Amino acid sequence: MQLSPDQAILFTLGGIPINATIGYTWIVMALLTGTSMLLTRSLRPDVPPSRWRTTLEVIVQGIQGQIDEISVRRDRRLLYFTGTLFLFIVTSNLLMVVPGFRPPTASLSTTAALALSVLVAVPIFGIGNQGLGGYLRTWIQPSVIMLPFNIIGEFSRGISLAIRLYGNIMSGAVIAGILLGVAPFFFPVVMDMLGLLTGLIQAYIFAILATVYISSATAPPSDIPQTKKDAS
């Protein structure tokens, strides 16, 4: 039994082996992009919105609303980043019910890549909003003594993000695989349904935590929201 889809090679492209993680990631990317292009290709302001366009607007505005609740200032770049995180994770997790599909989020490489992206995005957003000096000053808050702890906390956030998402998704898939061997007709269905719920929640938590981290770096210390959400 392969625990990680990284080890499964789907095909080779120009001599480069493409594993299941990357292959299924492309499928998710193609699905998201294709659906977006299909629904927004004839989008005009003078035409009343269709049912699908309204669905997309609800999703996008829902993400924007969640970001607005956490972030002090409205920043569309944050929407692009965390919204894409959420949509990618939730689509990958929901496609878990498709027979033969192995969600990329069940790969530690994927979750580590997403965590690294968040880890890099935090200083980028922070420097972009506060400048280099303003961002570096947050590392010595409330005093210089806290500098090593802030550095450790910064990296531990990325690690915890990666491990949390990977553990939840991978464990769901592993448990489903084990139960398939024990009781092949009943438990897998229940576990898949539970996996759908868990995948949705994990996507939400990952995106919210990323938003919180980036917002805390972009806002002055006095404006950092006190809401801390943790799903561990």
Add this chain to the structure above:
Amino acid sequence: MSIDWITVAAQILNFLVLVWLLKRFLYRPILDGIDAREKEIAERMGEAARIRAVAEAAEADYQAQVASLRAGREGTLEAARKAAEAERDALLAEARERLAREQAERAVQRVEEARRYRAELQRDGAAALLSLTRKALKDLADETLEARIVAHASDRLAAMADDLRKAAGDSLQAIALTHEPLSQAARERLGNELAQLIPGITVTFRSEPAQAPGLVLRLGGAQVEWTVDSYIDGLDALLAAADHQRARPRG
């Protein structure tokens, strides 16, 4: 469980590409559409607010006009009443003037009718008087009025001889006008009388129905009349006196 760092790098790259793709094909069209719709809604609401303001202004103007009309209604009615009274007074004055004019015209007509009536009465009375006179002369003396007038005139010619000669001058023509043709005897008598007064005179006899009964003798530039006109004028005076007495109120 292990991390394949090549896969990690590839997934980071995939994620960044996905961010760009979704930004290009999902977020931007959707958010731009929402912004455009919000802008359009804001414009429409602004337009609606402007139209509402215009409508409210029009309503206020209308209400003001209604209030003004209500306030001015009494004044308008008073003005209309005064105008009606003035029109009525003008019509009454015109009617009175027309009535006075018609009364004056009727009075003139009555005077004219009275005059015509009197003239007619005079003419008829004169005709009746002459007829009675002729009948009386005929019945009582077997003579005509003209013959009697010629006889009377012949008796008077001698007294007027000097005046007649002076009036005749060198003229030896005389004209005798009568209402009815004279008898031959009357002609001869008048001719003889005039020949005795003015020798060589020739008398021409003419009769004209318009001539008053009697005799008109034209001699040179003079004219001598023996007609009933003076008597008829006396009859007119008698009738006028009778009218005046009849019109006087009885005490």
